[in-house]
Amino acid sequence: MFWLGFGIYTVFMVLIFGFFIVAKIHVYKFRHYSVSIEPVTKILAGVLLILALVGYYLLFSGNTGSTSNKTVEETGNVEIY
Numbered sequence: 567m568f569w570l571g572f573g574i575y576t577v578f579m580v581l582i583f584g585f586f587i588v589a590k591i592h593v594y595k596f597r598h599y600s601v602s603i604e605p606v607t608k609i610l611a612g613v614l615l616i617l618a619l620v621g622y623y624l625l626f627s628g629n630t631g632s633t634s635n636k637t638v639e640e641t642g643n644v645e646i647y
Contacts, residue, residue: 575625579618
């Protein structure tokens with residue numbers, strides 16, 4: 567299950583960063599229209615990188631918030647008559 571999640575997340579990140587690179591190329595063609603285009607693009611690249619690394623950390627650490635499964639013995643109630 568881990569490898570399936572890892573693969574899906576990796577494909578998703580490749581698509582996101584691919585779109586970002588294409589957008590960055592187009593933005594830098596028009597950078598002379600505004601002085602804030604380059605800093606905002608660099609900030610966005612940093613945010614995307616940090617979020618991708620946090621996602622990989624959560625994927626590897628296993629903090630998905632799932633509940634633990636109990637065995638039949640652990641769920642059985644002891645009734646004393």
